[in-house]
Amino acid sequence: MAFQGTKINPRRFHRSQIKFYAILIPLALFMSLPIIFIFMNAFKPPNELFAFPPRIFVRNPTWDNFKALFNTVTQSGIPVSRYLFNSLLISLLTVLATILVGTAAGYVLSKKQFRLKKLLFEINTLALMFVPIAVMIPRYIIIARTGLVDSFLVHILPNLAMPVGLFLVKQFIDQIPDSLIEAARLDGANDWFIYGKIILPLTKPAIATIAILSFQTAWSSVEASNFYINQESLKNFAYYMSTLTSSTSAIAGQGVAAAAGLIMFLPSLVIFIFTQSKVMNTMAHSGIK
Structure with a gap:
């Protein structure tokens, strides 16, 4: 003892x-x-x-379930590998763009002074209350009027508006001392230098959190493929999963669906395993208790 x-x-x-x-x-x-x-x-x-x-x-x-999955061709003649490639490309571009937009906006809202700054952040916080289905009709109208229907960008651009990511990044950047920013300005650093050399390295935990959230959204979303995309070659792997049981026999469909389910689950698991410590650090510095 x-x-x-x-x-x-x-x-x-x-x-x-x-x-x-x-x-x-x-x-x-x-x-x-x-x-x-x-x-x-x-x-x-x-x-x-x-x-x-x-x-x-x-x-x-x-391995028969995986062989059957990748040997399957849809009625439109699109191989499964095309859906998987679309999902990988959509997820990669969405993660990179979300990190860029979220960290840049978080830096401006945290360290810059301008009119309506508090109002803009309050609007972002208010947006956390709305579930996606509540804004589905306004979103469809905006997408239709901007000409994004049947465009590959419709998978990416709507996902850049991620209120929870901006909230976490802004709260994390608030912990960076203003004196550090002022010292860099006295040395002649501009905003782009401060953003690239100071803000980004010091917000890696928040960036990891944004990466996980944006990846999960882009990887598992079927909204764009269901409502905004008519061309089969532009749809993603999550959409293909939703059609498995109806496009194959009941017995074979279950095995293919099990293999596809593992493929859908594995990337999120791997990303979370390698970044979970940084996610916990973000929560500890973002005012979430």
Whole structure:
């Protein structure tokens, strides 16, 4: 038993920590079951997919579901790889553009002084209250009048307006001392230099958070493909997933859907694993308790 007042190194195991592991390890295993189920389902043959009672772990893993997925061609003659390529390109461009817009706007709202500054930020905060379906009709009118219907950009431009990302970045930039900005100006730095050499390096945790949020939005969104795109070659992989069960037989469709579900899930999981520490840091510095 450790003496009172004795410090315990958190990086080394101590027997007093056993009670925490006894609670956290079973809880972590229980919470990881859905992730394990997604991975296992993708490699199950049809007889295991329809087994009753359902089994979590696969007994005879197979790659047939993935082969069937990438050998499938839609009625329009579009291969699955085209949908996947569209989703990857849309997600990459959306993440880069959202980071640029969010950090630049956050810097202006945090460190610049101009009229209506508080009003603009309050409007952005108010926008957090609206769910996408509540603004679907105004959004469609705007997109139609700007000529973005049947355009690849309709997947990207509407997603650049991300109120939660701007809110997090602005709150994070508020923590940067104004004296640091003033010192850079005294040395002759302009706004672009300050933005690129000071703001961006010091807001990496917030940038990681924006990247995750924007990637998930772009990667899983089917709104543009359903409502604004008529050309099949411009639609994304999430839209193709929604058509799997209707375009293939019930049995084969389940296996293909399981493989596609894993492909949809895996990028978000990998990105979150590598950036989750920065996300937690952003929440701690953004006024969210």
